[in-house]
Amino acid sequence: MSPKSAPRAYSQGGRPGPKSESKPVADKAQRPAAVPAAETRPLLTRAGDRPPERVPVILESAGAGDFHLIDSGNALKLEQYGPYRIVRPEAQALWRPALPAHVWENADAVFTGDTDEDGMGRWRFPKQALGETWPLSLLDVDFLGRFTAFRHVGVFPEQIVHWEWMKKQVEDAKRPLKVLNLFGYTGVASLVAAAAGAEVTHVDASKKAIGWARENQSLARLDKAPIRWICEDAMKFILREERRGNTYDIILTDPPKFGRGPNGEVWHLFDHLPLMLDICRQLLSEKAVGLVLTAYSIRASFYSIHELMRETMRGAGGVVESGELVIREAGLEGKDHGRALSTSLFSRWVPA
Structure with missing residues (x-):
């Protein structure tokens, strides 16, 4: 993953839809013979029915490993990251905090400064x-948290639900799965996939993010895992x-x-995004098990990316499920069942 709101180097189930006949995902006949020298190409014309849909789907995380959301409110959130309690801006927390002020005041780190979605700031350490x-x-993978100038700490825990899904797909497969992680940021998702047994290609255009991801690989004791770290523009x-005809079984794009x-x-x-998804469709193997898209900090309904995904996967069979990722408040001890805080939109194609 990469910082969602910072300008950066681009580096439970819903109602099931009707069943439809599943078709191969990667239609070789539709692959363009060559791509123009410019780093673009036209969108391909897709034939066939759009996949059935499951909407709205709310994928919820109550935390895992060293993370849980303690409380939220007054446009802030109080989170537990390992030994530290951290306060960060959260515009969607419109309500009042559930816990008393002295709990919030006991935080180890507070992000201050510009609270605009694209703004930089600094960290204050009260203690x-x-x-x-x-x-x-997280999910038995060790990595480094880091206090960055864009309020982020190196992991987006709402995506735990995607990583748990991916981990299960990899572990249950009777063959090695190839995973492509686009805009991969600090590599936590890539390490979860590799630890489960996948061959991973991680792409981010930020040298700093790739360096951080390699640090995380060593910390996770996965130095010998089959991970390709690619520092390049994702498109x-x-x-x-x-052009090379390479394919993947799971594609994560963030x-x-x-x-x-x-x-x-x-x-x-x-x-x-339309062209990026179109190309990702072409990169799915004939036995692909998923294409996952998340979108942050945009003024849009999940239906916008949901219908785009269905158009992109026209004729592929399977199902497109879309909605929101949310994190549930869990209180000081991580055992409560509080309010759900929406964090991002998502759309996911999976075979039927």
């Missing part, structure tokens, strides 16, 4: 100065993979709403 990084663990990479590549490439989510 004592803390180091830049500290060890964390350039997937276009090249399409694009920002805006970003710049290492050579000045500009990414705008609404402008470039």
